[in-house]
Amino acid sequence: MIHVKDNKCDFCGTCVAVCPVDAIELREADIRIIHETCIDCDICVWVCPIDVLESQDAQVSND
Amino acid sequence: MTDFDVIVVGGGPAGCIAAYESAKAGLKTIILEKDRDIGYPVRCAEAIGEDGLRKFMETDPQWVAATIKYAQLHSPEGTAIRLDLPIENGLILHRRLFDFALAQRAAEAGSEVQTKAYVDGLIISDDQVKGVNYQYFGEKRSLTAKIVIGADGVESRVGRMAGLRTALKLSDTGSGYQVSVANVDVEQDVIDFYFGSKLAPSGYLWIFPKGEGMANIGLGVVGKGVKDVLAKDLLDKFLADRFPKAAVLTAVAGGIPLAKTLKKISTNGLMLIGDAARMANPVSGGGIISGMVAGRIAGQVAAEAIRTGDLSEKGLKAFPARWHKEVGRDYAIAHRISNSIRDVTDDQFNKMARELKDLPPEKLHIRKVFATAAKHKPKILLDITRAFAHL
Structure with missing residues (x-):
């Protein structure tokens, strides 16, 4: 996740720009991951120039 | 009856020129810009060639920060090669003022402009794009139009909403970070490019002067290398080493499309231009003029399609045809070059730079770089020089 x-x-x-499934919504100063659509490919995590996104274990978030 | 003839999504240079052309042709036109400002934030190194600009407008000194005569390439071990720009002048812009001027021009030609207007969906029926749904200061609105032009930048969501494949491949994406700094001593008529696997893996670092004591300093990392490094960390380190007294007045992140033009840049009722269509120079990442060229074509083709009444993809077919003829074909070649540049090792780069460095300055011009580069493989310096010289 x-x-x-x-x-x-x-x-x-x-x-x-790189999200293959259009799972990120971005407005002027608002960013959201659409988790239902996201396929956890992590490309967005790699490409972010300032390390905003991180990949977390699904289990952690289910707790 | 539709609300507008043409809706342009995105108020950057490409969108503003498209709206200008459309309004000038007598079409009811509106620009929808998602941010509250036209021209801000500036996610751009702000360099263009004056000869390219002249096809659109006269240069206004108000939005020129610096006039460039030389490009200087730095090899990984630190050899500097200085070259005359083979174009008339390079300009470093104040993009905020430049974009304002372009939007003003569109408005004076008759186009409406709305900022804080975030397009979150397209109106599509009978397989034809017929308008947009958007939020204006958070309030849901819709507008119908005969033609929608997507100029929504690197994110390129308008195209996706119409079913076009716009997602950038990792190998075609520059992960960029740039600061505008004060209190730096840089020559005001030189643009510097630094290469090297430590400095900017598979990419490059740039220093563009922005008026006395000021500069845009940024870098882009390209492709798989981004997994292991962070653009911001690399630039912070460079600044600490080279410009410890620099004050950062602006810092921006940004994605740089280094791809070929999308396979499909139009569909029924829709055209994509600029970064949204992946129309930037795939070697340098420069995309202001090419976006404006596409904007002009799209505005003119929209006018012609509306005149004939054929708003289908077929009715818009002059748009991709003219784009590829005027720019796209050259950039497809540049894309191949761009891929080969990424494979050049630091050693290869150093060797070529050393060889060129030994030449007397009067012999060091682009043709000599070509000859030297041609001896080595790939002919990197030539490709880089050519690409950057045309920004």
């Missing part, structure tokens, strides 16, 4: 770190994002849209 992809997690957005607090207060870090610059809303540049690089993650949106």
Whole structure:
């Protein structure tokens, strides 16, 4: 599961550009991962220039 | 009756030119910009060639930060090769003012402009794009139109909403970070490019002057390398080493499309332009002029399609045809070059730079770089120089 770190994002849209399933919604200063659509490919995590996104274990989030 | 003839999604240079052309042709036109400002934030290194710009407008000194005469390439071990730009002038813009001027021009031609207008869906019926759903200051609205032009930048969601495949491959994506700094001593007529696997793996670092004591300093990491490094960390390290006294006045992240033009850039009722269509130069990442060229074509083709009444993909077929003829074909070649550049080792780069460095300055021009580069494989310096010289 992809997690957005607090207060870090610059809303540049690089993650949106590479997302193969259009699972990231980005407005002027608001970013959301659409978890139902996300396939956890992690491309957005790699490509983010400032390390905003992180991949977390699904189990952790299910707790 | 539709609300508008043409809706342009995105108020960057490509979108503003498209709206200008459309409005100038007498079409009822609106630009919808998701941010509250036209021209801000600036996610751009702000360099263009004046000869490219001249096809659109005269240069206004108000939005020129610096005028460039030389490009300087730095090899990984630190050899610098200085070259005359083979174009008239390079310009470093104040994009915020430049974009404002373009939007003003569109408005004066008759286009409406709305900021804080976030397009979150397309109106599609009978397999034809017929308008947009959007949020204006968070309030849900819809507008119908004969033609929608997607100029929504690297994110390129408008195309996706219409079923076009716009997702960038990792190998075609630059992960970029840039700062605008004060208190730096840089030559105001030189743009610098630094290469090397430690500095910017598979990409490059740039220093573009932005007026006395000021510069845009940024870098892009390309492809698989992004898994192991962070653009921001690399740039912070470079700044600490080279410009410890620099004050960061602006910091922006950004994705740089280094792809070929999308296979499909139009569908029934829709055209995609600029970064949204992956129309930037795949070697340098520069995309202002090419986006404006596409904007002009799209605006003109929209006018012609509306005049004839054929709003289908077929009715818009002059758009991809003209784009590929004017720019796209060259950039397809540049894309192949871009891929080969990424494989060049630090050693290869150092060797070529050393060889060129030994030449007397009067012999060091682009043709000599070509000859030297041609001896080695791949002919990297030439490709880089050519690509950057045309920004």
